[in-house]
Amino acid sequence: MSVPTRKADYLNVDYGVRSWLFTTDHKRIALLYLIVITIMFAIGGLFALAIRLELLTPAGELLQADTYNKFFTMHGVIMVFFFLIPSIPAVLGNFLVPMMIGARDLAFPRLNLLSWYVLVVGALFALWAMVTGGVDTGWTFYTPYSSTASHTNVIPMALGVFITGFSSILTGLNFIVTIHTMRAPGLTWFRLPLFIWAHYATSVIMILGTPVIAITVALVGIERAFRVGIFDPALGGDPILFQHLFWFYSHPAVYIMILPSMGVISELVTCFSRKRIFGYTFVAASSLLIAVFGFLVWGHHMFVAGQSAYASFIFSFLSMVVAIPSAVKVFNWTATLYRGSIAWDAPMLFALGFIGLFTIGGLTGIFLATLGIDVHVHDTYFVVAHFHYIMVGGAIMAYMGGLHFWWPKMTGRLYPEWIARIAGIVIFLGFNLTFFPQFVLGYLGMPRRYHVYPDEFQVLNVLSTAGASILGVGYLLPLVYLTWSLRYGPAAGPNPWGATGLEWQTPSPPPPENFTQAPEVRDAYDYDTGLAPLPEGARG
Amino acid sequence: MADGGARHLAHHFEDLEQQHQAASLGMWVFLVTEVMFFGGALLTYVVYRARYADAFAHASHHLDVTLGTFNTVVLITSSLTMALSVWSAAADRRRTLVGMLSATMLLGSVFLVVKGYEYAHKFHEHLVPGPFFRYPGPDAPEAELFFSVYFILTGIHALHMVIGIGCLAYLLLRARRGAFTAAWSTPVEMVGLYWHFVDIVWIFLFPLLYLIGRHA
Numbered sequence: 001m002s003v004p005t006r007k008a009d010y011l012n013v014d015y016g017v018r019s020w021l022f023t024t025d026h027k028r029i030a031l032l033y034l035i036v037i038t039i040m041f042a043i044g045g046l047f048a049l050a051i052r053l054e055l056l057t058p059a060g061e062l063l064q065a066d067t068y069n070k071f072f073t074m075h076g077v078i079m080v081f082f083f084l085i086p087s088i089p090a091v092l093g094n095f096l097v098p099m100m101i102g103a104r105d106l107a108f109p110r111l112n113l114l115s116w117y118v119l120v121v122g123a124l125f126a127l128w129a130m131v132t133g134g135v136d137t138g139w140t141f142y143t144p145y146s147s148t149a150s151h152t153n154v155i156p157m158a159l160g161v162f163i164t165g166f167s168s169i170l171t172g173l174n175f176i177v178t179i180h181t182m183r184a185p186g187l188t189w190f191r192l193p194l195f196i197w198a199h200y201a202t203s204v205i206m207i208l209g210t211p212v213i214a215i216t217v218a219l220v221g222i223e224r225a226f227r228v229g230i231f232d233p234a235l236g237g238d239p240i241l242f243q244h245l246f247w248f249y250s251h252p253a254v255y256i257m258i259l260p261s262m263g264v265i266s267e268l269v270t271c272f273s274r275k276r277i278f279g280y281t282f283v284a285a286s287s288l289l290i291a292v293f294g295f296l297v298w299g300h301h302m303f304v305a306g307q308s309a310y311a312s313f314i315f316s317f318l319s320m321v322v323a324i325p326s327a328v329k330v331f332n333w334t335a336t337l338y339r340g341s342i343a344w345d346a347p348m349l350f351a352l353g354f355i356g357l358f359t360i361g362g363l364t365g366i367f368l369a370t371l372g373i374d375v376h377v378h379d380t381y382f383v384v385a386h387f388h389y390i391m392v393g394g395a396i397m398a399y400m401g402g403l404h405f406w407w408p409k410m411t412g413r414l415y416p417e418w419i420a421r422i423a424g425i426v427i428f429l430g431f432n433l434t435f436f437p438q439f440v441l442g443y444l445g446m447p448r449r450y451h452v453y454p455d456e457f458q459v460l461n462v463l464s465t466a467g468a469s470i471l472g473v474g475y476l477l478p479l480v481y482l483t484w485s486l487r488y489g490p491a492a493g494p495n496p497w498g499a500t501g502l503e504w505q506t507p508s509p510p511p512p513e514n515f516t517q518a519p520e521v522r523d524a525y526d527y528d529t530g531l532a533p534l535p536e537g538a539r540g
Numbered sequence: 541m542a543d544g545g546a547r548h549l550a551h552h553f554e555d556l557e558q559q560h561q562a563a564s565l566g567m568w569v570f571l572v573t574e575v576m577f578f579g580g581a582l583l584t585y586v587v588y589r590a591r592y593a594d595a596f597a598h599a600s601h602h603l604d605v606t607l608g609t610f611n612t613v614v615l616i617t618s619s620l621t622m623a624l625s626v627w628s629a630a631a632d633r634r635r636t637l638v639g640m641l642s643a644t645m646l647l648g649s650v651f652l653v654v655k656g657y658e659y660a661h662k663f664h665e666h667l668v669p670g671p672f673f674r675y676p677g678p679d680a681p682e683a684e685l686f687f688s689v690y691f692i693l694t695g696i697h698a699l700h701m702v703i704g705i706g707c708l709a710y711l712l713l714r715a716r717r718g719a720f721t722a723a724w725s726t727p728v729e730m731v732g733l734y735w736h737f738v739d740i741v742w743i744f745l746f747p748l749l750y751l752i753g754r755h756a
Contacts, residue, residue, distance in 0.1 A: 105552035215580035
């Protein structure tokens, strides 16, 4: 009599809390990240909900001005530093970077675990700052809002951001070293999946940018703690210097959020149109170009901050240049779709949603890079709508798409497809209803960061709040059915999508060492040639 | 060690060479992040130095060039002993390794003691920025900014020295037990890279803070 045995995989190889909290397996660490950032997303979402409820009526009826300041600050800090920046790299990247290159783990597994703990400690500081009174500086921590003008918990919150930065640095370092040194034999750079290129470019930004935000918030902390005037004009300091230092990181940080999404989209679009990516080299190179140009455009946040007109002109020009590699990606995805055999599975719906919303977000970014228009719409809801199109319409759509696409690999279970498609459509509609009216509001002159507004703006605000509630439902759905699928979902098998990446050559969920036998390296997007292996030495 | 270092091979690497490459690239990438970290602080220095050149030159007269020079020599010598540590590890000379690591730690500690003495002196002269700052002359706010930048830059540097000495202590303990051999001495090499980096930071800080504009 034979007992049916489940092969050892990374989920069942060990049980118990200790086996998770002390794991060095990149796949388990990815799941640890998934749990933490889901919690942070929920907290950030609750703040968003409160903001939208407050803005339902023109008078400040739900929140007082000071409370409102704290709410939008904490919404921004949580979402940017504790959800968006770690989201795709730390969850999907952690899980997939080693698997896609045929490695057994990241180069520094213990460092990888440490980076998760660092994130958790940073998040605990941030939560502590919140429950003991909150912070009202705006997520940008501009001085003097964060120095002489604030009596809130700036130091604990700054400490949280400072600490979390090291999580991002360690993740970036780990990815760079892994991609350089641990690729399977035969997996040359131009055979790598575009997901890997995107994560490589992201990692470069993480290691070059994050240390600068670390020293910047440290300087703000020192200024507050020791009463010195590094950024205080009364003591000879310069508040604009803070803005330069802050945006030197925080603009590239936008690309930390969007580049991994672009990597995800390249995988989804090819798989669900059964086609090779159009212009592989261009899509790969555009990731690096975005990373490079991303460091040269920070001044476009400071057009009205007393920056010289000459500097503004240069920053305006360079900001528009970023549109080129971004457009290369959008055009190449579109060309990949052309005459593809398109399947409308949920990940593809998210991917198509991403392409549309990212395009709108990107084009309005060109509006904002234009000096004259920026002066008109600066600090209005136009800006709020623009960056939500990039960060929510772009980054979170792709995160959702990627999570659905690789869910069978991560858990070994299929999620219920039809309800996932509904969730994708609900999120898309809810998102547009929430944020499109904000473009109009901003163009009409409604400033951001106020809890009251003139009566004439109410209709559009009501639409936005209605959209936000739909969006909220859209985000709750995956939480429910993905959790449900962990127990009740049908077994996925190694490759439910018929995808070509190396990660699909191993059982789902994968064994602890990722591959039972060395994966067969071939062109990353071998969709039209019947999955035939490339001859030795051929280049994809 | 007869095993040629194989027992140090982690499960996820193919061979020691790959593992060594990863460690070394990882360390260099880490040093890049350090450059950016110090770079942010140095930018504040550059901006205010350019804006308040005279005040900064005056304020720098309150730093002790003799002690600064002494410390520079101490640190450069420690870089030599560190380089010799790496060499002796690779050459399988355990006793030299232990000696050189100890010498590096000692020199690093001398640097910190002298730095601490300088800090104490500034404290007595009320040159520590904050409510107790007292400065003769009309450009007191700008001078306070100079000392803020001085304490931040040298403070972060000193913190790096402390961490470096901690790493050296760990190496020393393991070296005494013969952990490092010609086949495998990666940790010594990595701490070496870090130590040299911290030295180089001081090579920048010393002229920027102590020397520029002294004769103006």
